[in-house]
Amino acid sequence: MKRAAFLDHVSWTGAGIVWTLGAAGVLRAIPAEAAASHTGGFSFVQISDSHIGFTRPENPDVAATLQKTVDAINALPQQPAFVMHTGDITHLATPAQFDAAKQILSTLRAPLVTLPGEHDVIGTPANYFAxxxxxxxPKGWSSWDRGGIHFLSLVNVFDFEISGKLGDEQLAFAENDLAAQKASTPIVVFAHVPLFALFPDWGWTTIDGTRLIAALRRFDAATVLNGHVHQVAQHTDGNIRFATASATAYPQPAPGTAPxxxxxxxxxxxxxxxxxYRSVTIEPRRGLQYTDRALA
Amino acid sequence: MRSAFWAAATLGVVLGGSSPVPVAADTSEVDTAHTVHIKDFAFVPKRLRIRPGETVRFVNGDDEAHTVTAVDKSFDSAGLDSDRSWNHVFAKAGTYEYFCELHPYMKGTIEVTR
Known part of the structure; x- marks a missing residue:
C-alpha cells in the first residue's frame, strides 16, 4: 500500500468523535523527504505492539516485521534522539519472548526507551522489569527533558481492569511533575492504552485518564502518544493532541467494525x-509534527 | 460437554505421557473432566458447577491469547495462547470468580459444591 493510501485508510469517523488527519492545527503528516531535510531539528521515533511470540496466520513472523521496522529506523538519514516502544513488546510475557525482543531491539542505532503493555505484565511485571x-x-513510570520537550512515560496496565488505569500513586506523580513545568514547554506523554475514550466498549480508554488530561490543559501544546489498538487513530481536545500508533505485529479492526x-x-x-512506525520532529517555529510511516 | 479428544489428552496426563498441551503441575489426579471453552472473548459456560477435587480444563479456541485468572489470585493460567488449554483442580468447596487478565470484561464462575 502506498503511504497516501495508508494515511487515507486511517482517517475515519467513529463513536461520535471526528478523526482528522492533516487538518490545520491538528496532526500534520509531512513527507519523509521533508522530515529528512530538516537536519538539526530534534526528533524521536515511536514504535508499538510487537507481540514477539505471536505465531498466528495474521502475521506468522512478528520477529521479521519488528526487524524490518528497526532496519527502516536505522536507515533514517537523521537518527532519532531515542526510540520509544509503547508496549506489548511480547505476546505472553515469557522470558524467552523478552529475550527475542531484546535481541532485535538491540540492533537499533538509537537508544531505546520502553514502557509495558498488558501483554508484557501477564501474571507479573517481573519478566518485563528483568x-x-x-x-x-523503578516503578515503571518516569519523566525527562530532551530537545526542549518535557516527556512523561506512564504505565496504565498494572491494574488493567476493564480499561487502562493509571492509579492514584502514578497520577500524583504525573500531576506534581507537570505542575513544575512552564505552560510554554511542549509536553509529550507516552502510555500503552489510549488515555482518551477511543472506544470504551473494547476497553480502548483509560478510566482515570481524565485526571491526567485535566493536568495537561494549561499547556500550550501537549501530545499524548499511545499504542494498544494497532492502528493510527487521532483526536484533539483543546491544546491536547492524542494519537495511537500502528503496530509492528498485526493490525486490529477499526472500532466497532468487528464484534x-x-x-x-x-x-x-x-x-x-x-x-x-511514527517519527516525530520538533522545530522552533513549526512545533511538534509527526509522520506515520508504513513498512511498505 | 466432553469430547473423545480431550478425554484422550487427559489420559495422557494421568499416565505421565507426553501431552499436546501445556498442563499445570496440579493436574495429576484427574477423575472427572469438565471443560470451559474460551470462544469469541467469552468463557462458555460462564458458570460451571462441579464437585470438590474435580478438574476443569480451559480451552482457548480464540485467535487471541487469554488468561484464566482468579479474582482472588488463588489460581492463574498465565498467558494461554490460541488452541492451548490449561487444567486446574478445584480441591475445596467454594465459589470461584475468575476473569481474563488481558480482557477483564471476560468473566466466569466455578461453583464447587459437595
Whole structure:
C-alpha cells in the first residue's frame, strides 16, 4: 500500500468523535523527504505492539516485521534522539519472548526507551522489569527533558481492569511533575492504552485518564502518544493532541467494525502496509509534527 | 460437554505421557473432566458447577491469547495462547470468580459444591 493510501485508510469517523488527519492545527503528516531535510531539528521515533511470540496466520513472523521496522529506523538519514516502544513488546510475557525482543531491539542505532503493555505484565511485571527495567523508572513510570520537550512515560496496565488505569500513586506523580513545568514547554506523554475514550466498549480508554488530561490543559501544546489498538487513530481536545500508533505485529479492526478486537487478517501482500512506525520532529517555529510511516 | 479428544489428552496426563498441551503441575489426579471453552472473548459456560477435587480444563479456541485468572489470585493460567488449554483442580468447596487478565470484561464462575 502506498503511504497516501495508508494515511487515507486511517482517517475515519467513529463513536461520535471526528478523526482528522492533516487538518490545520491538528496532526500534520509531512513527507519523509521533508522530515529528512530538516537536519538539526530534534526528533524521536515511536514504535508499538510487537507481540514477539505471536505465531498466528495474521502475521506468522512478528520477529521479521519488528526487524524490518528497526532496519527502516536505522536507515533514517537523521537518527532519532531515542526510540520509544509503547508496549506489548511480547505476546505472553515469557522470558524467552523478552529475550527475542531484546535481541532485535538491540540492533537499533538509537537508544531505546520502553514502557509495558498488558501483554508484557501477564501474571507479573517481573519478566518485563528483568528484561527492560530502568533504574530511572523503578516503578515503571518516569519523566525527562530532551530537545526542549518535557516527556512523561506512564504505565496504565498494572491494574488493567476493564480499561487502562493509571492509579492514584502514578497520577500524583504525573500531576506534581507537570505542575513544575512552564505552560510554554511542549509536553509529550507516552502510555500503552489510549488515555482518551477511543472506544470504551473494547476497553480502548483509560478510566482515570481524565485526571491526567485535566493536568495537561494549561499547556500550550501537549501530545499524548499511545499504542494498544494497532492502528493510527487521532483526536484533539483543546491544546491536547492524542494519537495511537500502528503496530509492528498485526493490525486490529477499526472500532466497532468487528464484534471484538483482536488480530485482523489482511491479505499477505497488504500486511506491511498496515504496520509501521511514527517519527516525530520538533522545530522552533513549526512545533511538534509527526509522520506515520508504513513498512511498505 | 466432553469430547473423545480431550478425554484422550487427559489420559495422557494421568499416565505421565507426553501431552499436546501445556498442563499445570496440579493436574495429576484427574477423575472427572469438565471443560470451559474460551470462544469469541467469552468463557462458555460462564458458570460451571462441579464437585470438590474435580478438574476443569480451559480451552482457548480464540485467535487471541487469554488468561484464566482468579479474582482472588488463588489460581492463574498465565498467558494461554490460541488452541492451548490449561487444567486446574478445584480441591475445596467454594465459589470461584475468575476473569481474563488481558480482557477483564471476560468473566466466569466455578461453583464447587459437595
Amino acid at each position: 528484561a527492560f527495567g530502568n533504574a530511572d523508572a 471484538k478486537p483482536g488480530p485482523l487478517m489482511v491479505p499477505h501482500e497488504a500486511l506491511l502496509g498496515r504496520l509501521g
